[in-house]
Amino acid sequence: MLDLIDVFERADTGLLMSDIDYYMKRFVPKLSEIVDRYRIKWDRQTIVNSDDDLADRVFQAGVDLIVEAGAYCPDTNRVMEFSREEILRAAEQAPKAARFGEGREAKTMYGRNVDEDSVPWIHVGGGIYTTKEQIYLDTVEGLASIGIVDSLSVPSILHLRGKDARVRSPQELLAAIKTVILAREGIRRSGRAGLPIINGISAASNSVSMIAAASPQFGLRPSDGFLIDFLSEMMVNYEALQKVAYFNSISANIGSTSTPMYGGYAGGAEGVAILATSYLIMGNLIYRGNYHYNAPLHQNLRISSTKPLLWAIGMSNQANARHMRRPVVNLPYLAGGAGTKMYHYEMAAYMLSVVPAGGHIFSGHPAKSVEPDSLLPKDHQFHAELGLAAARYSRKEANPLAGKFFAKYENIIKNPTKGFRYDQVYDLESKKIINDEYLRIQDEVRAEFKEMGLEVLPS
């Protein structure tokens, strides 16, 4: 496989072109040709694909997209080109497991196959904005206290002396450090000090803040996981490559992260499925990620629970499972607010799309991830249990069930139900749930899911 210096040099020596030419003359026309070449077509009905040949064609299409479009480095205005052989080698040699955590919490996340009935990795939380240190600590402690959880995404807290830090400012760097310290403390309070944080580092928007806050004296370790994302479609900037250089130098777990946009340069469901697959390959080829955060998103609605996206996300998991088997967690950006029925319906459809497709469990980000203090640990426990329930189904069995859940929220997807905030549900002193309506909704949903054919067993 190409070594990292070779990869970095591609950003300095590739074809010089403007970003708009890259999209208009390379990415968009090539992707369109590739969709036709491999006859990738979504039938507008299926949520969970079970056609292996189609999944294989999506993988081949993902390879072709990297060969023919390459990645783009906006810092040098150059196209990073890779040969088919280099790409296929990166796919063949992609890590099939990642070891996270310390002490008795240490555990290995394996890549899963389609229709595999093994217990998936259980990841909960989210990098959602939090307003107060106490809520931050209590949220993290609550998430880490869920016994079946294997790893956490911790929220972000950007407040310093009552004000939010500005991007790239010294305050942001301090806020990133504060996030890490608080997160580790919240986890320690749960009695599971070795539990890994695999969304390092939610409050750091740039490489300097991220590398600074990753320093071991603040509590993160190479056995946690550090996210490195693609800036925009196929865009790899110097900041990302700086993180690649650093986190590979300390042999840390790297989560390559991609957010292909439905309705953006990739177009619709077919383009997103292919692009998401390309990212899964590039995550190893360029970033050396040993796990992947797969986060396709609707450009306007800013959620991932629409029907075409559920299909596309599942499809990229299947292409990965059948050809690379990288460990993948998928980010569910959901429209419904925390604690609402809509939120849980969306989560059920999402889990049924990704878990039988070879993905792992990740609990839902409510309210389009914009509502502060909206991570409610009991929701995430339910979602973890829901993911385990979804793992009992094959893709073929999951499809009609996912359709039933999708039908429950389809008509309100543009006007989602508002949800609860942490301090509306939990007592900040006793840390107990004090909101009966919240509890009632979850009980009703659990009973309703059983009636619909998805029994979610309490952990």
Next chain:
Amino acid sequence: MDQNELFDHLKKAMVALEPEVLVSETAKSLEAGIAPLEIIEKGLLPGLNTIGELFENEEIFLPELMKSAQIFQGAMKLLQPKIKEQGVAAEKKGTVVIGTVKGDLHYIGKNIVKLLMETSGFEVYDLGVDVDPFAFIVKADEVKADVIALSALLTTTLVGQKDVIEALEGQGRRDQFKVIVGGGAVTKSWADEIGADGYAENGYGAVGLVKSFVG
């Protein structure tokens, strides 16, 4: 062929995204003696409006929207010399300066808004990403803009929107431009808090806002 048929052909060629057909239909319309501004108003813009609706309904996506803007420009290349020759000025719908604020490098959302505004007939000047607050004002002055549109995806970059408004206030010129805000991290309450003139959750909303200001 009567004029309405020609307008219909122009619209169809626009919606079908056929650049050669659109250029040839534009040439035919000119040969038939139709004024260039009428060709734009009754043939090309209705086509672009349909494309906008198709985009909103998720029947087409950003690549098609980009192509529509390109082929519209192709037809305009034929029409602009005639407009100049005849000494008539196209009725300006409004001018927008758009960009992603300082510190924020995201641009897909901003590009969609830009294209939707262009295909709705507005003149749009795109300053790109990571834009200095004063650069918005300098450009808005230069092109006599009606609206400054500010995009921000991240919570930590929202403040860049506030900076532009503060800079306008500092220069005593806050009323000179309408300022609209949008992007992943932006909410209505944030827009209200910083005194923006409008907030839109998506590209279509942004076009509606601009129309309400300059229409």
